[in-house]
Structures are given as C-alpha cells and as structure tokens.
Amino acid sequence: MKKYSFLVIGSFLAFTANAQFKNQETKQFQVKGNCVNAKELIEKAGNQPRISKVDFDASTQIALITYNKAKTNSNEILKKVALAGFDNAEYMAPDEAYAKLEKDCQYSRDKKMTMNHKEMNNSNHTSNESSQQQNQLSLVFDAYFSLKDAFVKTNESEISKQITAFSKSISAVEMGKLSHESHTIWMEVFKDLETTSKQLVQEKNIDKQRAFFAKLSSPMYKLAQKANLGYTIYYQNCPMFNGGSNWLSKDSDIKNPFYGNIMLTCGGTIETLK
Structure with missing residues (x-):
C-alpha cells in the first residue's frame, strides 16, 4: 500500500x-x-x-x-x-x-460497477426524480426546436442566440439523472452533437449554419427514437437542400428551416415518432 x-x-x-x-x-x-x-x-x-x-x-x-x-x-x-x-x-x-x-x-x-450503474438508473424513482430524468433530454430538444424556428424565420440574431442556447443545453445534461436507456443513447450521440454544435457556434454564414443544422438531424433523430419525451415528434425532409436534408419538428405542418419563407412548405414528413 x-x-x-x-x-x-x-x-x-x-x-x-x-x-x-x-x-x-x-x-x-x-x-x-x-x-x-x-x-x-x-x-x-x-x-x-x-x-x-x-x-x-x-x-x-x-x-x-x-x-x-x-x-x-x-x-x-x-x-x-x-x-x-x-x-x-x-x-x-x-x-x-x-x-x-x-x-x-x-x-x-467491472461487473459490480456495471450492475451498480444499471441499478442506479433502473431503480424505482419518485415522480420528481423521473421528471428530472426526462427534463435532462427535454431541454436539449427544446433548444433544438427553438433553433429550428429561428431558421424558419431567417432571423439571424435569433439564430445566433439559439445556437448558443443549444450548445449550452448539451453541456448541461447530467448523466447521473438519466435512465439507463437514455444514458446509453446519449453516450452514442454526444460526440456528434458536441462537434456539430461547436461548428455552428463558430460559423457566421447563415447558409453554412443551415448545413450544420442539417447535420444535427441524424444524432437528434437517434435520440428522439429512445427518449421518452411525452409528445409526438415529426421527422421531416426537404429534398432540395444539399441533395436532401432532414429535420425534427413538434408540428406536423411543414415549416422548412433550410429555406424559410422562400420555400416554407417544401418537404414532407417521413416518420412520426410517438
């Protein structure tokens, strides 16, 4: 010793x-x-x-x-x-x-470490603790949807504000408050989300910002498939932006974040996540 x-x-x-x-x-x-x-x-x-x-x-x-x-x-x-x-x-x-x-x-x-980790996340929580777990990822989705809305409006100052908010929402996730399933999927998508959010923070050109926003679709889609958010999410596609790009929305109506008012309703819903 x-x-x-x-x-x-x-x-x-x-x-x-x-x-x-x-x-x-x-x-x-x-x-x-x-x-x-x-x-x-x-x-x-x-x-x-x-x-x-x-x-x-x-x-x-x-x-x-x-x-x-x-x-x-x-x-x-x-x-x-x-x-x-x-x-x-x-x-x-x-x-x-x-x-x-x-x-x-x-x-x-370490099997004991793994068991303890799973037991901690799968144990019966109080309603308040369950709410905290859900809110961890809800805050990330809320920030994402706010950023999407800013792109729809083509409001550059609001876009900049929401890019910063989205980046902070990723850093704010407390792993210990996630359920085991949410913890697993978060660890899978975290690196992609962090890398793309940093690229968004550094980019000032709105067209390039929109391209980075499109890159968020894949990890956010994976997250939406596993996260129990309590509401419906629509996975939507614009066939024209960069050869075809996707985004997530809480609204079934198409409001295109890649073109805004120029082609607001361009695209369609390709999957509904409940």
Missing part, C-alpha cells in the same frame, strides 16, 4: 509541475485500461490545448486530470474518456465504443 501511495503521489507531483492552466484544478480518478496503447488513447481523449491535460498510469489505472475549471470540468473530460471506450469512476463506456477497441485493449469490465 505504501509503494502504491508513493507511486500516485510521485506521478501527481510530476504531472502538476508540467501542466499549468488558468483557474487550475487537479483531480484523480480510476480509469479502466491496461493495454500498451491505453495511455495514448485515454490521454488523447481527454487532452485539450490550454484547457485540460490527462496523465494516465496503466500500472495503477489512475488518471490525473488537470484543467481550467472556468472552461470545463472533470465530468466532461471523463465523459470523453468513456466515449473513447474506457470505463471510469463516473461513466461506463458505450458497448459500441468498447467493442471498437483492439482485442488487447479490451480490459475486464
């Missing part, structure tokens, strides 16, 4: 000496990973220039995470590590991400 403690402390001191950020905070977490490439894969998933740095020790399976707490937090970093295929103290990796790891990197998954 003493040898283990000195190893962790020594790694901690060496790591913090080399990682300096504004508003710096450092924490350590257990991360499952013991293959030759685990260190490279885990650190690549969590490292962000001038924002965060991860130092993983495969012998102890401890990750030391240093980050600028004004720009991110340990949960966001551990979520990225899980999406790369590695179970950790906060998040279980999606089965799909784990399966993509090379065979020598497919560590023994």
